[in-house]
Amino acid sequence: MSDSLGTGEQHAPAELLEIPAGARPPLSRTVSNTLRPGAHSEFLLQAKKNTILKSHGRPPWYDEDGHSVGDAFVIGIAGGSASGKTHVARRIVQSLGSIPTVVILSQDSFYRRHSPEDLELAFANRYDFDHPDAIDMPLFASCLADLKAGRQSNIPIYSFTEHQRLDETKYLYGASIIIVEGILALHDPALRKLYDLKIFVQCDSDLMLARRISRDTKERGRSVDGILEQYLRFVKPAYDNFVQPTSRFANIIVPGSDNTVAIELIATHVRRKIEDRSRYLRKSLARIGPRDLSPGDIKDQHFPNLTVLPQTRQLQGIFTILRDRTTTREDFIFFTDRLSTFLSEKALEYLPCAKKDVTTPVGATYAGKQLAVDHVCGVSILRSGGPLERGLRRVIQDIRMGSMLIQSEDKTGEPLLLHLMLPCCIRERHRAEKSFVFLLDAQIGTGAAAFMAIRVLLDHGVPQENIIFVTIIVAACGGVRVLQRAFPKVRITCGAIDPVLRESWALWDTLPSPEPADGDVRSPTAKTKAEAEAEGRKVWVVEPGMGHIGDRYYL
Amino acid sequence: MVVSNSPTSQSTPASLPPSVFTLPQTAQLEALFTIIRDKETSRGDFLFYSDRIIRLLVEEGLNHLPVIPKTVTTPTGATYEGVGFEGKICGVSILRAGEAMEAGLREVCRSVRIGKILIQRDEETAQAKLFYAKLPQDIAQRYVLLLDPMLATGGSAIKAVEVLKEHGVPEDRIIFINLIASPEGLKNFCGKYPLTRVITGWIDQCLNEKAYIIPGLGDFGERRYCV
Numbered sequence: 001m002s003d004s005l006g007t008g009e010q011h012a013p014a015e016l017l018e019i020p021a022g023a024r025p026p027l028s029r030t031v032s033n034t035l036r037p038g039a040h041s042e043f044l045l046q047a048k049k050n051t052i053l054k055s056h057g058r059p060p061w062y063d064e065d066g067h068s069v070g071d072a073f074v075i076g077i078a079g080g081s082a083s084g085k086t087h088v089a090r091r092i093v094q095s096l097g098s099i100p101t102v103v104i105l106s107q108d109s110f111y112r113r114h115s116p117e118d119l120e121l122a123f124a125n126r127y128d129f130d131h132p133d134a135i136d137m138p139l140f141a142s143c144l145a146d147l148k149a150g151r152q153s154n155i156p157i158y159s160f161t162e163h164q165r166l167d168e169t170k171y172l173y174g175a176s177i178i179i180v181e182g183i184l185a186l187h188d189p190a191l192r193k194l195y196d197l198k199i200f201v202q203c204d205s206d207l208m209l210a211r212r213i214s215r216d217t218k219e220r221g222r223s224v225d226g227i228l229e230q231y232l233r234f235v236k237p238a239y240d241n242f243v244q245p246t247s248r249f250a251n252i253i254v255p256g257s258d259n260t261v262a263i264e265l266i267a268t269h270v271r272r273k274i275e276d277r278s279r280y281l282r283k284s285l286a287r288i289g290p291r292d293l294s295p296g297d298i299k300d301q302h303f304p305n306l307t308v309l310p311q312t313r314q315l316q317g318i319f320t321i322l323r324d325r326t327t328t329r330e331d332f333i334f335f336t337d338r339l340s341t342f343l344s345e346k347a348l349e350y351l352p353c354a355k356k357d358v359t360t361p362v363g364a365t366y367a368g369k370q371l372a373v374d375h376v377c378g379v380s381i382l383r384s385g386g387p388l389e390r391g392l393r394r395v396i397q398d399i400r401m402g403s404m405l406i407q408s409e410d411k412t413g414e415p416l417l418l419h420l421m422l423p424c425c426i427r428e429r430h431r432a433e434k435s436f437v438f439l440l441d442a443q444i445g446t447g448a449a450a451f452m453a454i455r456v457l458l459d460h461g462v463p464q465e466n467i468i469f470v471t472i473i474v475a476a477c478g479g480v481r482v483l484q485r486a487f488p489k490v491r492i493t494c495g496a497i498d499p500v501l502r503e504s505w506a507l508w509d510t511l512p513s514p515e516p517a518d519g520d521v522r523s524p525t526a527k528t529k530a531e532a533e534a535e536g537r538k539v540w541v542v543e544p545g546m547g548h549i550g551d552r553y554y555l
Numbered sequence: 556m557v558v559s560n561s562p563t564s565q566s567t568p569a570s571l572p573p574s575v576f577t578l579p580q581t582a583q584l585e586a587l588f589t590i591i592r593d594k595e596t597s598r599g600d601f602l603f604y605s606d607r608i609i610r611l612l613v614e615e616g617l618n619h620l621p622v623i624p625k626t627v628t629t630p631t632g633a634t635y636e637g638v639g640f641e642g643k644i645c646g647v648s649i650l651r652a653g654e655a656m657e658a659g660l661r662e663v664c665r666s667v668r669i670g671k672i673l674i675q676r677d678e679e680t681a682q683a684k685l686f687y688a689k690l691p692q693d694i695a696q697r698y699v700l701l702l703d704p705m706l707a708t709g710g711s712a713i714k715a716v717e718v719l720k721e722h723g724v725p726e727d728r729i730i731f732i733n734l735i736a737s738p739e740g741l742k743n744f745c746g747k748y749p750l751t752r753v754i755t756g757w758i759d760q761c762l763n764e765k766a767y768i769i770p771g772l773g774d775f776g777e778r779r780y781c782v
Contacts, residue, residue: 020711102574123618137730156586196661207735236576251666292759312618313617313618313620313621314614314617314618314620316622316637316638317622317637317638317639317640319635319637320625320627320635320637320638320639323627323629323635323637324627324628324635324675325628325629325630326627334665338662338663341610341616341662342611344612345583345607345610348583349581349582349583351583353582353583353586356589358589358592358594358595359593359594359595360592360593360771360772360773361594361771361772361773361778362767362769362770362771362773364761364769364770364771365770366588366589366592366770368585368588368592368593369582369585369586369589370586370589371586382751394607394610394662397603407621433766499683504631513585541631542630543629543633544629544631544633544634544635545629545630545631545633546629546630547629547630547631548630548741552630553761
């Protein structure tokens with residue numbers, strides 16, 4: 001990574017003048033970027049602000065009891081306008097190497113909503129954007145506090161073309177490192193309390209002015225006179241009165257140029273802090289997962305919030321078809337849909353109802369009930385949660401469906417959150433607190449993905465008792481014990497409890513296939529032993545189980 | 556593995572004949588009925604929510620069919636001792652309202668054969684009279700799910716069973732499925748055919764002088780197809 005680092009900065013004076021490309025990028029973004037290791041280094045030099053950046057998935061951030069361990073690591077970077085704060089922020093991100101999740105939060109997002117008078121001034125370039133009063137500090141601090149504590153935050157979007165805060169907001173969640181940059185980042189005491197590391201970028205005034213002229217003439221088509229007038233009227237006084245004095249709060253002062261060494265020092269410090277934390281986590285998480293693998297029976301356990309469907313003849317018949325390796329894909333899909341519809345009906349019984357009187361067409365009054373919930377949504381854990389979606393839709397036609405992609409990391413087997421898309425009602429905390437969520441996954445084996453998914457919902461403010469986990473099979477001896485201990489109020493509805501959970505190669509069909517009647521009876525999940533061993537991946541298998549439900553439903 | 560071998564999750568209220576089964580009377584089910592009973596409910600909602608109840612009814616009705624032990628091998632190579640479905644089935648809907656239950660039936664039983672019976676009141680005799688019947692040829696070898704959403708006086712259902720019996724279907728192989736039943740209708744029907752099982756969603760208070768179920772939901776076919 002140092003090869004792409006060192007070139008450029010040290011020598012040529014012309015380059016000192018250059019503000020790194022996109023220093024003030026447009027503020028509204030909707031995509032977060034998943035970066036492949038190796039390809040991320042260059043990319044991060046242009047790291048977008050207000051976007052969660054990640055080089056791989058997000059590893060667990062909670063201990064075996066489901067509690068979040070420690071807050072995000074927050075770095076505040078202040079310094080004069082055009083001193084190179086963003087550049088420093090990006091270089092730190094870049095030199096962190098393989099990072100979990102980082103967000104660069106810009107002070108610019110937090111300009112206040114302007115009154116009509118202020119707006120007029122702003123368009124006439126007579127509004128003082130450099131004064132602390134221009135920034136909505138309380139909102140800034142509360143957003144940062146939320147992110148630091150691992151909660152979601154919906155940060156405002158400020159439009160420089162409209163000189164106004166927009167109505168929409170930008171949803172952020174799940175950063176383990178937060179870098180806050182802005183000229184007044186160290187000004188507000190409430191903000192300062194939230195930083196774990198405070199940096200001030202020190203740059204000569206004339207260099208900053210030179211960069212500013214260069215940038216504003218090139219990128220914003222301004223005249224030099226205008227820039228100078230604004231500089232003398234607002235920028236310079238604000239720097240002297242509000243920005244420069246905050247350098248005394250900094251833990252470290254970084255030069256605005258020739259700062260490679262300083263950045264490397266900072267990155268090393270941050271890396272060490274992060275590593276300490278993940279080492280502690282690994283130790284704690286090693287204890288999660290199946291420890292007692294003796295075949296279990298649900299009757300031995302006390303799971304007050306685990307409901308198994310009544311084992312009727314039809315249900316047993318459906319399970320016999322689904323478990324049978326010779327079942328065709330067509331039948332598998334049909335009976336999975338039928339079962340998931342029935343499971344969803346049962347899960348809906350957990351929703352609270354209130355009294356409601358109606359009049360029937362014959363004129364009689366009926367004292368009935370109606371659902372008494374503010375928001376209901378589904379979230380499926382991909383890919384295996386997908387087969388349960390159709391059933392849920394048959395029961396709540398227009399239900400909002402979110403998704404999470406959680407995969408295990410090949411070497412350690414620890415779960416990684418790769419993708420997260422949540423319905424609007426969960427993104428906003430005050431609505432999440434009143435939302436009921438049906439969390440869908442085909443089975444609970446080790447429970448690692450379920451554990452992470454529940455943690456994500458809790459982070460967003462969804463109450464435990466409002467989470468209803470809908471699943472086809474629960475392994476009696478698996479992670480369901482850990483789940484119920486960590487989240488005793490989460491309710492689980494399942495179709496069957498299977499006794500065995502064991503580790504095996506990612507290989508299903510070890511027995512000779514039954515007589516192929518039309519060449520297509522072989523289970524679609526079948527793999528040869530060689531294929532599985534070449535993949536070198538061990539998986540946890542529920543038995544008797546249904547094989548890999550996602551594969552059988554989709555492939 | 557827990558298998559409580561209850562054939563069904565339904566219950567029979569103590570005051571009713573033993574051949575009558577209702578769905579579990581949950582708050583959720585009550586909320587569904589509240590929607591379809593409400594005269595302000597739009598047709599779209601009526602369709603969607605009545606389909607949900609019908610699906611539950613069909614699921615429960617099917618639990619009364621026999622199963623036989625069956626052992627299968629799972630994709631991981633484990634053995635599972637389950638059950639296989641036994642016996643052929645068909646649906647028979649009593650026109651016109653009974654047709655509304657066919658979609659729900661086919662969602663649970665793909666491509667099931669469906670016979671149709673039209674029974675109307677003969678205005679001269681005030682008796683239920685068969686106008687039309689089109690049934691699968693081998694119906695005598697099948698279990699029959701008889702579909703009619705409302706059991707009011709029981710007149711047409713009794714006539715329908717009579718027709719089925721004439722076609723060789725034994726009484727105990729007929730499962731009559733309806734959403735709402737009146738106590739009077741249940742008494743009449745079960746008095747006549749004690750061996751036919753009746754699966755109902757909800758048992759209402761009574762019939763009024765025009766033989767409408769109270770509180771009921773009005774004319775099911777009318778609301779499903781016309782309003």
